[in-house]
Amino acid sequence: MPLDLSATSIELTRELCDIESVSGNEKALADEIEQALRRMPHLEVLRDGDLVVARTRLGRARRVVVAGHIDTVPVNGNLPVRFETEGGVDYLWGRGTVDMKPGVAVALKLAAELTAPAVDVTWLFYDHEEVASDLNGLARLARTRPELLAADFAILGEPTGGAVEGGCNGTMRFDVITRGRRAHSARGWMGENAIHKAAPILALLADFQPETIEVDGLAYRENLNAVLIGGGVAGNVIPDECAIHINYRFAPSRTPARAEAAMRALFEPFGEFVLRDLSPGARPGLDDPLAQEFLAAVGREAKPKYGWTDVARFSALGIPAVNFGPGDPSLAHADDERVPLEQITGCEDALRAWLG
Numbered sequence: 001m002p003l004d005l006s007a008t009s010i011e012l013t014r015e016l017c018d019i020e021s022v023s024g025n026e027k028a029l030a031d032e033i034e035q036a037l038r039r040m041p042h043l044e045v046l047r048d049g050d051l052v053v054a055r056t057r058l059g060r061a062r063r064v065v066v067a068g069h070i071d072t073v074p075v076n077g078n079l080p081v082r083f084e085t086e087g088g089v090d091y092l093w094g095r096g097t098v099d100m101k102p103g104v105a106v107a108l109k110l111a112a113e114l115t116a117p118a119v120d121v122t123w124l125f126y127d128h129e130e131v132a133s134d135l136n137g138l139a140r141l142a143r144t145r146p147e148l149l150a151a152d153f154a155i156l157g158e159p160t161g162g163a164v165e166g167g168c169n170g171t172m173r174f175d176v177i178t179r180g181r182r183a184h185s186a187r188g189w190m191g192e193n194a195i196h197k198a199a200p201i202l203a204l205l206a207d208f209q210p211e212t213i214e215v216d217g218l219a220y221r222e223n224l225n226a227v228l229i230g231g232g233v234a235g236n237v238i239p240d241e242c243a244i245h246i247n248y249r250f251a252p253s254r255t256p257a258r259a260e261a262a263m264r265a266l267f268e269p270f271g272e273f274v275l276r277d278l279s280p281g282a283r284p285g286l287d288d289p290l291a292q293e294f295l296a297a298v299g300r301e302a303k304p305k306y307g308w309t310d311v312a313r314f315s316a317l318g319i320p321a322v323n324f325g326p327g328d329p330s331l332a333h334a335d336d337e338r339v340p341l342e343q344i345t346g347c348e349d350a351l352r353a354w355l356g
């Protein structure tokens, strides 16, 4: 039976979940999605690997991307999915019911239904989100065919419990390496202890008061933490090197270059600074009129996203982006992930009201 996009978003979620699509095995689901969308004459459909793009071409002044990944983390005795009632709440239970087949179902249903939306819409269903980012379908499209991502605003249907989560913090990881000189620990004065030289760095980190920075009306709380530490060679040797691995989560209003400069200014006086990883944050873009209308349609206050998500890929292309989808994000990847049915229809109604 081919996918029927006129089914309810709840039924569609169940069908999507039961087509197993663990990362790397998205082909069958991508085929189903592509075939179902190709039956819609108002959509132009393109396929790139296991990524499917469907877009309206109505010549509207604004274009919106609605995107979702179709892969899941590995199945663990939680397929097929099933309906359950717990504490008076009706749920769909099993792999993908939170992360993020209901968001995909809502998008598919509205892609088929909204033949003349108020804005042009690019519906995007992509592969390999749950694995290393060099495999990510969205990242691949941004590299190879960025024109397909062109838009004024983007919504990712990742689970947010039906709230709007805007943008995300950036993240950088770096080492601060202190150096000394080895000696026998029985004659420690002959050496120079690199671990002891780490003390002021740790004191600085312990006393550091991270900022909370408001960006487009959302308060982004920053974090600066030592997350790993290593040093020393043996129980009777003065250590000649100590590396403190530090993670800085910075508000999306800071550019990566400014974040790096701030960290270098702070830590270079204490040791060698080695940058390991740096990903920019994403501005929520909630000051945009399009976003304001979206918030009004959802009818709930927007929240900042602290973790790094694919919205940053849109932000890197200059497109403000938010997360908005059914399901409790804290249940994502859990073996007992389950979504309240009313969150699926709630997200569907809000998106329909805004796009329609």
Ligand SMILES: [Zn+2]
Pocket (backbone or CB within 6 Å): 069, 099, 100, 129, 158, 159
């Ligand atoms: Zn996800």
